Amino acid sequence: MKRVAVLISGRGSNLANLIEAQDDSYKIILVISNVEGAGGLEKARVAGIATAVIPHPGKTREAFDAEVDAGLRAAGAELVVLAGFMRILSDGFVRGWEGKLINIHPSLLPAYKGTRVHERVIEAKEALSGASVHFVVPELDAGPVIAQASVPVHPSDTPQTLADRVLGVEHSLYPEALKLLATGKVRLANGLAVFN
C-alpha cells in the first residue's frame, strides 16, 4: 500500500476521483494546496484526509518547494500526484521525487504542452484530443507518458465543452495510472516509462 500525497490548486475533481478509487494499492495520506480555499481541500477533509495549505506568494520557487518537500517527507509520502497543481516545480524538487512524481495534462502529449490547450486544439482543427498521465521531469509536460485516453473534438466545440469531455476521461485515467505506479507495473528507468 503506497502512501500518496496529492498537490492541488483548485476544485479537485481529479482528487475526488483518486479518493474514490483508493484500493489496497494506494492510500492518500495528505493533500497540499498552494491556494487557500481551493475546493479540493474540502473534498479531502470530508474524506478524513490530512490537508495543508502552503501559500507561494512572496517566496522564491526554491523556498516554496522546500516547504512542500518537508511536508511530504514529514507525512511519509512515497508517491506524489499533481492534480490541477498550477505551479512549476524546481529542478531540485523534481529530481528529489524522480520516478515517484506524476501529473495529468489535458492533451495527447507530446502534443499541446503548456497552457491554453483546448483553445489551441480547436484552432488547429484537430479531430482528436485527450489526456495524458506522465512522470514529471524538469522540462514542463515532457516526462514519459504512463497512460493516455482520447476523445473526439467536435466542430461545434468551445474550449469549455472540450475541457469537460477531456475531464471526463481524466477521472478514470488518473486512478488507473496511479495504480500501475503503486503496484510497480510501471517505473521510470533511464528516462523511459518501463512496463513490467
Ligand code: GRF
Ligand atoms: C485538469 O484538467 C488537469 O488535466 C489539469 O488541471 C485540471 C484540474 O482539474 N492539470 P481538477 O482540479 O482536478 O478538477
